[in-house]
Amino acid sequence: MATAWVIAEQRDGVLAPVTAELVTAARELAVDVAVLVAGGGAEAVEALGRFGVTRVVDVGPLGDVLAGPILGATVARLIGDAPAFVLTAQTYTGRDAAARASVELDAPVLTNAVGLRRDGAELVTEHQIFGGSLVVEAAADAERVVVAVRPKSVVAVEVDEQTQPTLSAATAVTEAPGVMVRVIERRREERAGPSLDEATVVVSGGRGLGKPEAYRYVEELASLLGGAPGASRAIVDAGWVPYAYQVGQTGTTVKPELYVAVGISGATQHLVGMKGAKHIVAINKDKDAPIFSVADLGVVGDALSLMPRLIEAVRERRHAS
Amino acid sequence: MKVAVCTKQIPDPQAPQHLGEDLRLVRSGKALLDDADTYGVELGLRLTEASGGDVVVVSMVPGGETAGVRQALAMGAASAVVVSDERLEGADALTTARVLAAVVRRLGADLVITATESTDGYTGTVAGQIAGLLGWPALTFTRGLHLEGSRVTAERQVEDGVWVVEAELPCVVSVTAGIVDPRYPSFKGIMSAKSKPVEQLSLDDLGLGVQVRERVRSAREAEARSAGTVIEDDGTAEAAIVAFLESIKVL
Known part of the structure; x- marks a missing residue:
């Protein structure tokens, strides 16, 4: 049985809401849903058990580097030769992670997915094209597939019976060529009013x-x-x-x-x-x-x-x- | 310094788009250089104008079509390498990245520039995949770039601002629209583009085989939003808007 791996979206070390959406989507694909986090493993166990996660794997805070390529390479190492689905958010970090994971796993990547389901052994994704006027279903013919899911396209749904995810530590892959990009400075752009993605x-x-x-x-x-x-x-x-x-x-x-x-x-x-x-x-x-x-x-x-x-x-x- | 700028030729984005019977985007019309790529071409030209070297345009093109590639040459790129092979029809992002990375290796480029995503496919992973395949750092979503010696400093777009990131050459950079103002090709540029070298390669030339592993299974019309009302502003349209906001209880 394949495992569905979710690369958590974290901002300043805090889980972003899209992570629960990814987990909800992942439940449709596999019984074993593993979430990869960079720090905050205990909080993730607490927050994501409600969404039916079976395991949380924590590589610890990554510090001042871009997380995407490292997490992408790390999830590939954790998967090894096993069949797997890898889900990331269609965000800056998520796309970097998806790109690296797809290379390391030799797996096709489907991006901008707004829905996912399994049809037999096949993973079927839904995408909106032409400005959302057309919905297409895509499928990948591979044992390992990477999918980037658009935030807010899947509604996060809690499970009836909360799971008790196991928590384990893993070492981040930082030695692979090209995965390390230093972050020198973080500049926030202040904006007025409620945040764009939460405003009514x-x-x-x-x-x-x-x-x-x-x-x-x-x-x-x-x-x-x-x-x-x-x-x-x-x-x-x-x-x-x-x-x-x-x-x-x-x-x-x-x-x-x-x-x-x-x-x-x-x-x-x-x-x-x-x-x-x-x-x-x-x-x-x-x-x-x-x-x-x-x-x-x-x-x-x-x-x-x-x-x-x-x-x-x-x-x-x-x-x- | 050799800068490889990866570009894509796309159908006119202003023209109506449709899928063919094979559920793939119909690419029968004129192929244009993706607007999103003009920023990368411009950045490459500026970097080589400042520190020496050449810009080579790299593209995967169906049917040997090079009209869009010539647009980049007209802007000032020195030459182009295009890969044309019918086996690449329907190629997914990883396959595309493999082909582009193979050309980059063959060229011995020091820097690869791509757009953030193409206007027709908008996958947004090819830059990261090329970097992964080459084992080079990926400075993605770049909206400002500074090169000093072999050190590349980039302003990276993030959800709530900008991060300054740094890596050494060789590396891959994906740029957002607006990073620089792309120049318009001059008449001289357009004329000279016609005679600039464009090398055509096949998958065999690159020693690559491909396997298309993704397919579109079905397509359907999205649920249309119910048709709304359109009114002309005769100087009192604000009343209609306020009435609408009341009807949905925003006011």
Whole structure:
């Protein structure tokens, strides 16, 4: 029987929520679900038993190096010649780990998976393509397969009967050529309001705002609605706002109650990151913009003219109630 | 210094995309250089302009098509090596990385630059896989880069900011869009690109065999979001938006 290995996603040593999503997905693939962590093994046992993990393997904190390649090489060594599935998150660290694991295991890698299941001996993954308009199922013909799963695509579900995962220590593979990349400095980009991936309301701005100064309307509306400001890739690349604001394929995937797209045309790579929102309002000059195909309410108009009026109207409504 | 910039030719991303009967992306139209690759080409050119050396474009191309590769040559790359082999049809990311890594070895490159992910496949693992195969450090998701002697310092994009990371040459770097402003090919560049050397290799030339181990089993339309209302802003659209926000209880 194959083991499903999950490479935990950790930020500042703390398990990220996507880890429980990965574990939930892994349960569909194998009875034996092992989680590889870099430090915090005891906490992981505590947190992940509820999600049905059977083993936690801790290599200890890695210090100031990139974790991805090391964890990828380590999981491969732990697997040896055995059949296995390796699951990582579709994140920066997760993709680095998936890449290295696939090389060491000589295993195909399937990325951007939004669903996983087993069909006999085969692992079947689900992917959204063409901006999420098409869902394809892929399968890999191999005994060992690496899958990177998009955060927020699998709902983390606890098991009825909590497991008691075993905890063991392992040595991180740091001597393999090229796995060590030193981290000299970590710079955090501060952002206003709730975090983008947890906010119930997200208001994002794009090129249609016309100029960087107009982004303040996005921030103002977001703040009035108790939400987080976001951005399209276009204005992040143009340097209007830091990358931490980016919603989309290469940025953050959001799933809020309400998503307001201001001056965003809705390129494929943006739609993938926000079309899971419960309600979508879009403001765009171009009536043919793809964003309108996913919007519950679309307004064809100039964002720069509409935003001040909208902010005023929302403010009045707030005062009235 | 020899810089290998890995590029991909993709179907026009602005044109409608569809899958063929084999459930693979139809690549019959014109092949263009992936926009995401122009940043890597530009970075390679700047590094070699500053410290000497050449940029070699490396690409896996179906049917010997090189129109997109010529775009990179027009920007200023010195030459190209393309691998064209019908056995590579439907190649997965690891296979692609094997082919590219083999070319890099053959070239004796000191630095490999790739995009973070291609615009049509967006796997985002090929750079890390090339590095793993070569046993070189992978500086992935780079949005700023500094080269001093053989030391490479990179600003790496992370979820909540930027990390500064460091490695020695030889290494593999994947770059995000916006790391540098790609130049437009000059008329002279476009003309000279036509006569720059483009070496065509097969898998046999590289001593590689491949096995395609991934396949698309099925495709279906995603559940469409229910069609919404689209209105024109006649100067009072804010009222409609507020009414909508009330209806969903955000206000």
